[in-house]
Amino acid sequence: MPKSHIIEVKNLVKKYAKLVAVNDISFAVEEGEVFGLLGPNGAGKTTVISILCTLSKPTSGGASINGFDIVRQRSQVRQSIGLVFQDPSLDEQLTALENLEFHSRVYNVPASVRKERIEQVLGMVELWERRRDIVKTFSGGMKRRLELARGLLHYPKVLFLDEPTLGLDPQTRRRLWEFILNLRQKEGTTVFLTTHYMDEAEYADHIAVMDYGQLIALDNPERLKGTVGGDVINLSTVDNQKAQAELKERYQIQAGSDNEQLSFEIANGDRFIPTLIRELDTEISSISLRRPTLDDVFLKLTGHRLRDEAAKGELKDIVRQLGRRQRRR
């Protein structure tokens, strides 16, 4: 077994009463890489993370992190990992500093380096000035940054990020990513993240795609995009059905139809567009070309889009947070 595999997952299965949340998945993560687990809400990503973090037990199969078994050596696994959860997990009644002090005590950070480490991570997420403020007064982005700082405080070998930027504004998301990538470079920390943001998955060295509890693809982003087979052309015409038939007859192109639009993949799309405009009998009302994204990969692999689900997921999240806020008072 090569030592460079910091995470190894073998035939992992998690069943709830009737639902198979994770259905026999296996993969390995190399030390020091950014590994993305991609999939729509409910695909089983969070279940995988909570099993790897020892929060729940697998029904069958197993995994190891940093050489420690996630069922038999829980304590060592916990010491090896840092976590930033999808939902907030700070003590909002305490100050930022007190939250970090709690964490460094329970994670056995030696008292001699505690102060220095706290200053370092708070500086990194630019919250040192606010260290004595009660967390309740922080904005969503600040809380997330504080959680990230906390996750790094004990210098974990693997940092798990479960939808780390969900509900954050684009500027904060970008800043968070700078921190994460910087950290990987400086400390060699392995980053394991789940996301349904396509652009975030592209930061990863390897991406595993999950859908309905199964692993349906695992590769680097470039090669995954390569499976789409060239550029994506979106086309709308006065009569999409007719155009679709025409494309098939004339160019053997199987165009998908989605929301008043036809879309298909083709190599060297920029050269194909002039031909298409010249030759197509159906009148074209608009045409566009773009490089394939992971969203296209997902559509190709599963037959459904990731984005619709993601939007729904976000709405669910907002509703949940509102409910929580109301209950608080």
Added chain:
Amino acid sequence: MNHLRGIYTIWYRDLLRVWRDKLRMASFLAFPLLFLVVFGSGLSSTMGMLAPGVDFSKFMFPGIIGMTVLMTSFMSGVSIVWDREFGFLKEVLVAPVSRVAVAAGKTLGGATIALIQGCLILLFAPLFGLTLSPGVLPQLLPTMFLVACALSAMGIFLASLIKSLEAHQAVVQLLMFPMIFLSGVFFPVDNVPAWMNVLVKINPATYSVDPIRQLMLGPESASALGITIFGHTMTIGEDLMIVAGFGLIMIILAMWSFGSQE
């Protein structure tokens, strides 16, 4: 060593939170004081002497101390339900701290807060005509702390099984109030109907209130107000054995329950 640090950290956080929320702590004091002032003053003249030298105010005061400790301990479990609601419980559960330490830290945290609350009420004793000889405190405080630990363990165990604040509220209403009402806080329990007598005798709170009362009122009045089982009047030591046994079962259940949390 690791265990101790874990217990200490969890205990310290609970105390810090209460310190942050001093207003809430003060509001918990208002309730027992209201009881003492309204019922104590209102009923003292009608009730007359319950035992030689013990009017209703004096009778009720140790009961209210017991009630304060019981309620605060029992309610300490709510912090777990809150932590679950606001996500912090996850931070605790994934930390490399044994679950045994988590349950122990939580229990000690709740018990410490309950002891402090009880002591604050104790400061009002002179107002209700009770004088405590300094010699009693070294017995009274450990007694209160033992009671607090036992009931906190119960509160923590129950809270670990409960997933929502609403459900916790319901359990508190259905369990805590009957336990307090049937423990001899408000009336002597030696002359109650047979069905109630059974409930009183199986109620662990009864054996929590009795030693506090015996210590505060002295042995003479205690013999008139004590708990009798099959003709035998319970001594302080016997009461405390029952409380300790109950607490031990509860803390084991709490540790087991935390160990199997997902």
